[in-house]
Amino acid sequence: MRQLNAIAVVGASLAGLRAVQALRREGFDGTITLIGAERHLPYNRPPLSKSMLKGDDEVTLPGAEELGDQWLKGRHAIRLNASERRLTLDDGSEVHYDGLVIATGASPRRLPEHPEGVHTLRTVEDSRALRAELAAGPSSVVVIGGGFIGGEVASTARSLGLPVILVDASPYPMKNVLGTEAARWLARHHEDNGVELVSETRVTGFEGTGRVTGVRLSNGRTLPADLVIAGMGVVPNTEWLEGSGLMVSDGVVCDNRLFAMGTADVVAAGDVARWPHSLYGGALIRVEHWSNANDQGGIAALNLLAGPENAKPFADLPSFATHVHGARIQTAGLPHLADTSRVVAGSPEEDRFAVAFAKDGVLVGAVAVNAPKELIRVKRAIVAGDRLDALA
């Protein structure tokens, strides 16, 4: 382990918390300055689009209580000077470090105008505000984007008995993530559960002065809406790194050990990090899932302590799970890289199946619907570098 005396962690959520815990567990006894824009202890985001919308406020992230008061809450880092190892915060103060962990996550993509009644969902405050609107019993709910957040919110709104229209740009929601077979099943599953799907259509703007009354579509139609949830993906929080000297392109570009490219004293982790994954021929990937941030935060911090020569590559398989209208959908690896796929267990008709994905014959991803054991089986085969035709 090399000698570092002061480590700064920017971003006090899942990846940032895991970084701090790993540093302390490893015996680092220097100064840790954790800087977080939110005022809460780090919390779990997955419940925000699920149980919290139904009234359950439990979002505790185990380990967060260990932080006590040892962090700067409600403070944004607004500038980084990487060559001088200096951060500037939004109150004008400066933090000097000899090691830095960047864990600033991502923020929801927004349309240029967002009138009242149009919501995005990333924070506890967002979830509470949306919950209040859902409880008021809107007469027309429009969800923009059928990704995992849009799908979960549509599912929650339906369980509350609300009418829901889901607008998505692709032929089937999540087609780019799940592949055609599972995405086609998901479209049917939404419709079977009372969601009206408007596919291959984009939202171009909103109607209503003050509060939203409608959603304008690229096909010329206008949907009536008194509540809109925009689930159009996220963008990494890197604006504060402009002029820092770090390489930023759809996230902080890192090497395979999570060091910001060309540096020996800055690492990145979680939704903000983009790094070359050895299972995918060194292609740069950025992963926006809980388990990635959970695992990467600790590994990035330990690599920072160890120094580049002794650091370990990060090559965990991305994985993700979501629940939509009672069905459990899981993914592993990167199905979107595939050129072939095959249903390897069950069938979409019985609402229980798994699909394996391969590129040049080699497994790269898996999707499972209500089939968790099958996901584990294919996941092992991906990690082993197996071929699709060897999979029973």
Ligand SMILES: Cc1cc2nc3c(=O)[nH]c(=O)nc-3n(C[C@H](O)[C@H](O)[C@H](O)COP(=O)(O)OP(=O)(O)OC[C@H]3O[C@@H](n4cnc5c(N)ncnc54)[C@H](O)[C@@H]3O)c2cc1C
């Ligand atoms: C509603 C919702 C549901 C989800 N459900 C699932 C799910 O079911 N399964 C799953 O795998 N994943 C899910 N996710 C994704 C998962 O929560 C994220 O992948 C995870 O939170 C990423 O953690 P992170 O620490 O990298 O970033 P974040 O959680 O985004 O945290 C980044 C933190 O940094 C702070 N910050 C940003 N800029 C600055 C700055 N300049 N200075 C100081 N602080 C800053 C932010 O305010 C934030 O607190 C969900 C996400 C959301 C929003």
